[in-house]
Amino acid sequence: MSDPATYPVRLADEITRRLGQLADHLSQLAPPQAAQVIARVLDPDAGVLAGVTHLVATGSVFAKDQAEQGALPAEVWLALGRASNELYDISLDLDEHQDTLQRVAAQPAAATAKLPVPAPLVVRRRR
Template sequence: MPHPAPYAVRLTDEITRRLGQLADHLAQLPPPQAAQVIARTLDPDNGVLGGVTHLVATGSMFAKDQAGRGALPADVWLALGHASNALGDIALDMDEHIDTLQRIGAQPAATAARPPAPAPLVVRRRR
């Protein structure tokens, strides 16, 4: 049985390439379709963000095992655990906005009689 690592590396490269294509398409989509893509991407259960979070969490478990055996420095495990937690926090932050994005994505593009008023942009600082 062949070792699955070459397949996994090719799969990683393909996913990375496809994410780049998705970003290129997103930049060209009309607002309702872009909102749909963003909502699906950010879905913490079935979207790209949820998948990446799960992947990093799985990597953290691998690193923990390897650090326990002395094959990896504990810092690698801690960094992956931190990244996994941070991605989980981001997913939770974004989850509250998915309904809004889906609602915008469900609206027909040409139904607005007048364009929506721009919202003031506010920068919030985390403390």
């Protein structure tokens, strides 16, 4: 009988590999298609970032239980909790740009052929 823990480990490895493939494809896509992929990845309800955030939050709950039993140092739980909170905050910051990404993704190819207007890349962040 195979170890039931190996499936989740293999699944994590496969997801990691597929994310690498997605990044490779993203770098080759035309702007509308790239924007569409990014919008899906960042979708706050069903995107990759939401999934990773949920996974880290679940890991934090696991680490808390293990830390309370003395199997893990409390620092592991605290670090996972912080990471979960930071990912959530990042997703909130990115969510405000979802409409823009979807608008770019919906542009016909002829509209994207026009030269874009350069924008300053120094922007003040609000937190």
